Amino acid sequence: MGKIYIIGLGPGNEELLTLGAIERIESGRKNFLRTENHPSVKYFERHNIPYKSYDYIYDSEDEFNDVYVLIVEELKKESESEEEINYYVPGNPLVAERTVELLLEENLDIEIVSGMSFIEPMIELVGRDPINGLKIVDGAVFNSSMVDINVDLIITQTYNQRILSEVKIILSEIYGDDYNVYLVQNAGVRGKEKKLCIPIYKLDRLIETGPLLSIYVPKIDKNIKKVFDFNDIMGIMKVLRGVGGCQWDAKQTHDSIRECLIEEAYEVVDAIDNNDIDNIIEELGDLLLQVVFHCQIAYEEGEFFPIEVTSALANKLIFRHPHVFQEKKIVNSDEVVYNWNKLKYGKRDITGLIDKINNIPKLPALMTSFKVQEKAAEVGFDWDDIKGPIDKVDEEFKEVLEALEDFGGGDKRVEGEIGDLLFAVVNLSRLLDVNPEIALNRTIRKFVKRLKFMEDKSEELEIKLENMTLNEMEILYQEAKRQECL
Structure with a gap:
């Protein structure tokens, strides 16, 4: 197989051709052009130098990549019977030229003759x-x-x-x-x-x-500037913690702001539950601020670079999605979740049930109980149908009443029965595909909204809530519920 010279024709007129390009044009070797729709081709025409253009391939293929692959295959065939061939491309061969990329990936004898790019x-x-x-x-x-x-x-x-x-x-x-x-x-x-x-x-x-x-x-x-990206935010945080920056920001540590992460995450969830897009944008920004804050602190302390965080995330996403990045076949979303957990636990050398439970991060009690029950279900310790958890809720409620009658409110044994009842309700919600944390937060917001309605109504009636009877407040509460249905 002969040598392939890849020559840049420059961005435009003939005078922008390099001496190296002209030398190859006049070398007497076969000339091949990716396209003849280029001003420098006039040099070939004026000097009666023959060439072959691959413009016809553009008309035969729908996708440009297919065009480029075919051109490369044609050039390889031509080089098999020649000692040398010349291949010409617009501009600089190493700037925005896909055919050259493909040729360089092949095990071929290639020499680049540079040219001025359009840049x-x-x-x-x-x-x-x-x-x-x-x-x-x-x-x-x-x-x-x-x-x-x-x-x-x-x-x-x-x-x-x-x-x-x-x-x-x-x-x-x-x-x-x-x-x-x-x-x-x-x-x-x-x-x-x-x-x-x-x-x-x-x-x-x-x-x-x-x-x-x-x-x-x-x-x-x-x-x-009114538009900013991640690097801008990192730069702003560096200024805030630097000399002449913000004294409060400068003295923060991983420990001092750790609770802010939880708070901001909850505020994002609240914005999502309220379907408040503008607030979602703002709260996601506040959550991102916590990530940036910790990255900058770590960078200053020599603990890690911000790029290590994004790299760790990217590598994790690729590793845990072999069905996307390695073409491993996955049938449905449940199998995706199973495969994710399998890969996660395998990398952390977690095999047993208790190891998996101990790997659950510190979360609010409702979320923790939900996840513990999920892990138990993974080994088959779960109800066969919805009747089981419904009966269990009823059973635990009766035990609360019995403990209350026997020991009275505030007793540790009553506390234990209340915990059992809550655990049973979480189990029921899990099997009904309801997140109990989200459900309870929604109910809290609904209750507060009804209380506001009651307070507004009481002001219209010129009677303070605390001066109303329980029956009068119940009437307002029921009216608030009816208003939600209108």
Whole structure:
């Protein structure tokens, strides 16, 4: 198999061809072009240098990756009968060129002949210095995870309306509809270069598109910044705990703020239960603040780096989802949960029932009892049907009444029977697929709402609640319940 030279044609006109590229063009070897839709191809035509273009493959395949794979296969076949062949691509072979990536993955004799990419003339057009941060991504596979608001962004391969529309939606969600970006057409092609500064919402309203169309997104100016990412939050926390920052933030430790994690988690759950989207956003931010706080404390103390937290999480997600990342077949969601627990316990060398129960973190009593019962059920210690737990609740309630009659309120034995009753109710809720912690919190909120109704009504009647009889308050309570049904 012969050697394959991969040559960059530069971003535009013939004068941007390198001496190395011209030497290969005039080498007398067979020439193959990924596409002839490039201004530098005029050099071949003016000097009557023959070439073969692979544009026909674009018309035969629906997916671009299939096109690139076929081009690579064709080049491999051509190199089998030649000592050397030349393969030409637009710009720089190592910038946004999928066929070159695929060729380099093969065990082939390859030499790269560099060329100027579209990046240099593009940054000249927009007047931005890449030293302050520049990221280049492929518009054909663009998604929100590729965005970094703290560096400039070039989105290339935005050659049709569909891609422009998809890019617009993603950018709008992050930067906002009115954020200005640059559309650059034919960067490096003398006489045809176009630069247009427009708000994001106009991105897909262009009539003219093409293979040399790219988007330049300037990073968000820190002086007018209203959008922030995880790195920004880490930076803010570093300032708060640094010299000249906040004295309260600076003196906190893992221990001093540990209870805030629980509090913020409950506030997130409360916002979810109230279906308050704005509050969910705010409370999730408060919960994230606790994560950032602990990460910054650990970094300062030399305990671990923030990236270790995200890496540990990512590795755990990948390890515990082999049905997604390793193509292991899973039948249903129950099997997913079983497999998750199996992998988790295997990594921690947990095998027995008591080991699993002891591995349950410190939680409120209702949640702990729920999880303990789940672990017991995993080894088969569970009711056969719903009748068992219903009868058990009735049995434990009667035992509470008996203990109350025998020993009176406040006795430890009554306390024990109340605990048994609560445990039985948790078991019933588990088998009814109801989380008792969430159910009880919902009832608490409902009760408080009814109390507010009673208090408001009592003020209308100009009678304080504490001056009402129990019967009068019960009437207001029942009215509050009826109002919920309206």
